[in-house]
Amino acid sequence: MFGKKKSHLTIDKEQLELITTAQKRVKQKKRLYIHFVIFLIGAVFLIILNTVLGVGKEVTLFGKEWFVYAIFIWLALFIYHVFNVFITQKFLGKQWEQNQLDKLVAKQKARIEELQKKVENKYPLPAPTSIEAEKKTQIIKGLTLIVAAGENDAIGKNNQLIWHLSDDLKRFKTLTDGHHIIMGRKTFESFPKPLPNRTHVVITRQANYKVPDGVIVVNNLNDALDVSRNDKQAFIIGGGEIYQQAMPLASKIELTRVHADFEADTFFPSIDKTQWIETNNVYHQKDDNHEFPFSFITYTRR
Ligand SMILES: NC(=O)c1ccc[n+]([C@@H]2O[C@H](COP(=O)([O-])OP(=O)(O)OC[C@H]3O[C@@H](n4cnc5c(N)ncnc54)[C@H](OP(=O)(O)O)[C@@H]3O)[C@@H](O)[C@H]2O)c1
Numbered sequence: 001m002f003g004k005k006k007s008h009l010t011i012d013k014e015q016l017e018l019i020t021t022a023q024k025r026v027k028q029k030k031r032l033y034i035h036f037v038i039f040l041i042g043a044v045f046l047i048i049l050n051t052v053l054g055v056g057k058e059v060t061l062f063g064k065e066w067f068v069y070a071i072f073i074w075l076a077l078f079i080y081h082v083f084n085v086f087i088t089q090k091f092l093g094k095q096w097e098q099n100q101l102d103k104l105v106a107k108q109k110a111r112i113e114e115l116q117k118k119v120e121n122k123y124p125l126p127a128p129t130s131i132e133a134e135k136k137t138q139i140i141k142g143l144t145l146i147v148a149a150g151e152n153d154a155i156g157k158n159n160q161l162i163w164h165l166s167d168d169l170k171r172f173k174t175l176t177d178g179h180h181i182i183m184g185r186k187t188f189e190s191f192p193k194p195l196p197n198r199t200h201v202v203i204t205r206q207a208n209y210k211v212p213d214g215v216i217v218v219n220n221l222n223d224a225l226d227v228s229r230n231d232k233q234a235f236i237i238g239g240g241e242i243y244q245q246a247m248p249l250a251s252k253i254e255l256t257r258v259h260a261d262f263e264a265d266t267f268f269p270s271i272d273k274t275q276w277i278e279t280n281n282v283y284h285q286k287d288d289n290h291e292f293p294f295s296f297i298t299y300t301r302r
Pocket residue numbers: 146147148149154155156157158159160161183184185186187188190203204205206218219220221237238239240241242243245266
């Protein structure tokens with residue numbers, strides 16, 4: 001799960017185009033340099049041809065030897081070459097064309113967005129119905145809320161459980177053994193120490209929240225679900241805030257319904273029977289070890 005990612009050497013299209021353009025520019029400048037060297041050698045050669053070897057000595061124009069004109073014409077060609085490389089290619093080359101095109105596309109996009117906003121303001125879309133909104137929520141297969149709640153949905157007071165029911169704790173341990181247990185920071189702090197053989201995932205908004213080795217800290221529920229994605233049955237173990245956020249995503253609830261009303265400051269969200277169906281119910285009566293009667297009830301999503 002936390003293995004190193006394989007690194008792939010990849011070049012995207014844009015990078016490739018940049019490299020091709022750069023190579024082209026280098027070639028153009030190389031050719032210009034070669035032209036310059038040939039021009040210098042050529043000019044010296046023309047001067048020697050005329051003045052030393054006497055070729056066309058008698059050919060003059062306006063009192064000047066022919067080689068002077070030849071060198072000037074060549075110089076004009078060379079200047080044209082310089083102009084081409086540094087002005088035409090730079091400002092009117094492919095890159096320049098692309099930039100102009102990009103600017104045009106950006107302008108059109110802005111215009112389309114502006115028009116879209118105008119249309120949306122004038123003809124607002126109807127709000128999605130609750131059924132449509134529900135459909136958008138992705139139910140996560142295997143994600144299970146596990147909770148003990150009183151008849152009035154009470155689950156805790158002063159960051160503590162309100163009862164001690166040893167068989168309920170045993171059931172909690174059996175069900176969650178070997179799995180990820182996702183919890184809010186306050187629930188985590190209500191434990192004396194992390195439970196053995198479970199991966200603890202603690203949700204907090206704090207940036208540098210310190211935890212013992214092996215405990216995973218995340219900053220939102222999505223990340224908690226992400227780190228638990230390879231677990232076929234990850235458990236949301238509370239408290240009230242996290243149950244509330246995770247209930248729309250869960251596919252199962254393992255509820256221990258404690259048959260009494262309790263004074264509390266934290267509650268389990270009420271179970272919507274149109275969304276959940278009871279698939280198992282086992283009653284446990286009050287006895288010497290259990291101050292209250294309770295039932296283990298399993299709900300699965302309809
Ligand atoms: N009966 C049961 O089965 C059961 C099970 C579990 C817990 N409980 C009880 O429930 C009570 C605790 O529940 P609680 O609702 O007060 O607290 P909680 O849900 O355990 O934790 C709340 C904390 O979680 C973090 N948090 C919540 N939503 C977040 C989000 N979207 N993104 C990032 N961080 C987020 C925040 O931590 P920060 O403040 O650090 O940012 C927040 O203060 C206790 O009394 C406990 O004993 C009962």
